[in-house]
Amino acid sequence: MEYFLTEEEKALKEKVRRIAEEIILPVRDELDKKAEFPREIIDRMAKEGLLRIFIPEEYGGTGARIMDMSIACEEVARICAGVATAYAVGALGSGPIIYFATPEQKKKYLPKVASGELLCAFGLTEAQAGSDVANIQTTARKVGDYYILNGVKQFISNCTIADVYVVLASTDKTRGARGISAFIVEKGMPGFEFGKHENKLGIRTSTTTELIFSDCRVPKENLMGKEGMGFIYTMRNFDRARPGVGAIGLGIAQGAYESALKFAAERNLLGNQYIQRKLADMATEIEAARALIYAAARAIDSGIKNTTKPASFAKLFPSDIAMKITLEVIELMGPHGLLREYNVEKMLRDAKITQIYEGTNQIQRGQIALEIIKECGYKKE
Amino acid sequence: MELNKEILLLQGEIKKFAREVIAEKVDEFDKNGIFPIDNIKRLAEMGILGATIPETYGGCLLDALSLMVCLEEIGKVCPSTALIILTHNILFAYPLVRFGNEEQKKILSKLAAGEVIGGFAERSTNDLRISAGSDFYKISGSNPILLNGVADGPFILFIESDNSINAFVVDEKIPGVIRNKKDNIIGMNAGGITEVVFDNCLIPVNNRLGREGEGRFILEEITNFANLGFSAINLGISEGAMENAIKYAKERVQFGEPIINFGMVREMIIEMRTKIEAIRLLIYDAARLYDAQKDFILKAGIARYLSNRAAAEITTDAIQVYGGYGYMKDYPVERYFRDAQVSRVLCSSNIDLRELIISRTI
Numbered sequence A: 001m002e003y004f005l006t007e008e009e010k011a012l013k014e015k016v017r018r019i020a021e022e023i024i025l026p027v028r029d030e031l032d033k034k035a036e037f038p039r040e041i042i043d044r045m046a047k048e049g050l051l052r053i054f055i056p057e058e059y060g061g062t063g064a065r066i067m068d069m070s071i072a073c074e075e076v077a078r079i080c081a082g083v084a085t086a087y088a089v090g091a092l093g094s095g096p097i098i099y100f101a102t103p104e105q106k107k108k109y110l111p112k113v114a115s116g117e118l119l120c121a122f123g124l125t126e127a128q129a130g131s132d133v134a135n136i137q138t139t140a141r142k143v144g145d146y147y148i149l150n151g152v153k154q155f156i157s158n159c160t161i162a163d164v165y166v167v168l169a170s171t172d173k174t175r176g177a178r179g180i181s182a183f184i185v186e187k188g189m190p191g192f193e194f195g196k197h198e199n200k201l202g203i204r205t206s207t208t209t210e211l212i213f214s215d216c217r218v219p220k221e222n223l224m225g226k227e228g229m230g231f232i233y234t235m236r237n238f239d240r241a242r243p244g245v246g247a248i249g250l251g252i253a254q255g256a257y258e259s260a261l262k263f264a265a266e267r268n269l270l271g272n273q274y275i276q277r278k279l280a281d282m283a284t285e286i287e288a289a290r291a292l293i294y295a296a297a298r299a300i301d302s303g304i305k306n307t308t309k310p311a312s313f314a315k316l317f318p319s320d321i322a323m324k325i326t327l328e329v330i331e332l333m334g335p336h337g338l339l340r341e342y343n344v345e346k347m348l349r350d351a352k353i354t355q356i357y358e359g360t361n362q363i364q365r366g367q368i369a370l371e372i373i374k375e376c377g378y379k380k381e
Numbered sequence B: 001m002e003l004n005k006e007i008l009l010l011q012g013e014i015k016k017f018a019r020e021v022i023a024e025k026v027d028e029f030d031k032n033g034i035f036p037i038d039n040i041k042r043l044a045e046m047g048i049l050g051a052t053i054p055e056t057y058g059g060c061l062l063d064a065l066s067l068m069v070c071l072e073e074i075g076k077v078c079p080s081t082a083l084i085i086l087t088h089n090i091l092f093a094y095p096l097v098r099f100g101n102e103e104q105k106k107i108l109s110k111l112a113a114g115e116v117i118g119g120f121a122e123r124s125t126n127d128l129r130i131s132a133g134s135d136f137y138k139i140s141g142s143n144p145i146l147l148n149g150v151a152d153g154p155f156i157l158f159i160e161s162d163n164s165i166n167a168f169v170v171d172e173k174i175p176g177v178i179r180n181k182k183d184n185i186i187g188m189n190a191g192g193i194t195e196v197v198f199d200n201c202l203i204p205v206n207n208r209l210g211r212e213g214e215g216r217f218i219l220e221e222i223t224n225f226a227n228l229g230f231s232a233i234n235l236g237i238s239e240g241a242m243e244n245a246i247k248y249a250k251e252r253v254q255f256g257e258p259i260i261n262f263g264m265v266r267e268m269i270i271e272m273r274t275k276i277e278a279i280r281l282l283i284y285d286a287a288r289l290y291d292a293q294k295d296f297i298l299k300a301g302i303a304r305y306l307s308n309r310a311a312a313e314i315t316t317d318a319i320q321v322y323g324g325y326g327y328m329k330d331y332p333v334e335r336y337f338r339d340a341q342v343s344r345v346l347c348s349s350n351i352d353l354r355e356l357i358i359s360r361t362i
């Protein structure tokens, strides 16, 4: 469909598609099998300028537009959602620095993030704090010129390959969510180590690991913004980043749909109305998801104040259709779909994560419902 | 729908075995792709490998309802094991009993004892070149899905040429049949699926099941029974996934309370339970029709159609209930999810199923 993308956006879409097909397609199966992420892939993407799109112009980027991120994430995920996750998490990690860090911190990190020299990660989740973000137990105690971090983060993407970790820790337990602060922790800081590597159903090339802080000394300059603002920063960051997750779902759906279409054509199934019905539904859902993501991205980029609802819309629907479509594609292709060589089984395994990370789809629904209730001036209870 | 005493007894026995013995190594076998041969032998001792074989041939023929209950109970714990049992009984032994000649039936007692495990080459993935001679069919090519391939037993292969379909028993006497374990299938890792390669293989006409051209009918008969069997595995998978999801949801605390308290989590469980009850009724109903020698085909087709979807949806939501943990191989729901994909597509295509239901409905 025609979305009236700008010339730059069209060029970006084409470029990312070409790069994904050139450098990711030939290795995606291998990466999935080995469950490893080669840093060279991000380096190659950086060389082509793909990491600049997450960063504002003044820091060597091309504007940090959610629209650009959505376009790029879809195209990478169309080939491999594991790589797309590593890529998008880079943006999720750099987001808080862009919006909430001090000018010195921005100058120190962002140009190098734009060039791809530094890769970011975002460390929020803990064993007892998944959906319940405010329940984090990791602490940061201020001692002289340092904060001393203690605790364990889990399910953190880009671990080991990332250089810069935005980490949430409690500086004041008595204040709950208002006592959470964000820190910029660099790989190699004493007392900062990686723990268990997760063995996952999908996005296997994207690393997911524990972060372990044992009396980790973080210079006080690395406190992001203000103490006690970490929770708010996190939520605002999610409110910008979520269309990126939707775009990953969309890319998976698009890739799976293309595979199904090709399969049906090669087997002379296109005259069959059962198949036509499936393909038509898939194509419709994909366009609806794309339109929703673009609309949300444009709204966020235009600077509207409350981005919670559009961001949640743009995460919820595309991830749900990614799941639905990949399941349908397996049904359409039958036993062939089970085989690695057709790649749709990988897309199915990958699709499931998009309903879970960056806030489960139940959490998205809850947020959307709350916004609706607020808008109408009603009360929850 | 109440089960009679005899079936309840069998169900209890199989359930106990599944939970006490099969469960023990289910994750290890899945992770390493190990065929659970010891468990299969024990099931043979319990008579389960002769479930479709009459006593005169050394089996202990069960009614279909009993077999479905067994597949369900085993499938709840280890879908791979259930697939092995289904393949052996429904896809191999059953057509041999119905269509085999006395020579071909000689193997039945060994099948019932579990000394030989029967296999089946998924028809839709056959990629074969065939030339028919007077005494032999010469075939080259491969098929990526040979069920029970690792067990090295005989298997059924459908050969299609000149608009006719024939079913053959491919046994160890035929040279040029190579099985390769490839680990390239999304699920049923412990199910012993291999690729099979035919290297200028000569299959004697004597190995044909039934008369020339009777393969289409044989295929239909197998498929109809298999629809019932795969429905039972879909059901088992769904129940296993739900059981785990409920247990987890009661334990997992977020926002100061067990997540089972949240309406959106409860709704996922409600959907699971509702679908499970519906498909179980359908399966038992179809199995009873089968046992009463009435037309069970439509009901079995509907059971399969609905349970294929249910298994996919329920296992997807079971992961959702676990949140991020569900995506990890440390928890069982990701295995159920992968196994469900296999169970819901083997043997009948979704187009076949639709045709079957509509042609018997209008």
Ligand SMILES: Cc1cc2nc3c(=O)[nH]c(=O)nc-3n(C[C@H](O)[C@H](O)[C@H](O)COP(=O)(O)OP(=O)(O)OC[C@H]3O[C@@H](n4cnc5c(N)ncnc54)[C@H](O)[C@@H]3O)c2cc1C
Residues within 6 Å of the ligand: A089, A122, A123, A124, A125, A127, A129, A130, A131, A132, A154, A155, A156, A157, A158, A200, A203, A208, A353, A356, A357, A358, A359, A360, A361, A362, A363, A366, B252, B254, B255, B259, B262, B263, B264, B265, B320, B321, B322, B323, B324, B325, B327
């Ligand atoms: C592969 C992967 C990569 C990840 N990467 C990162 C990362 O880079 N950084 C990071 O910080 N985190 C990351 N995560 C963590 C991810 O964001 C969490 O897993 C997710 O937020 C869910 O938390 P949980 O796993 O603890 O599930 P839980 O919160 O325990 O949820 C379990 C179930 O309960 C439901 N539920 C919970 N609360 C409610 C409620 N109030 N109302 C209704 N339903 C509810 C959920 O929807 C879900 O269905 C990653 C996770 C995975 C699996």
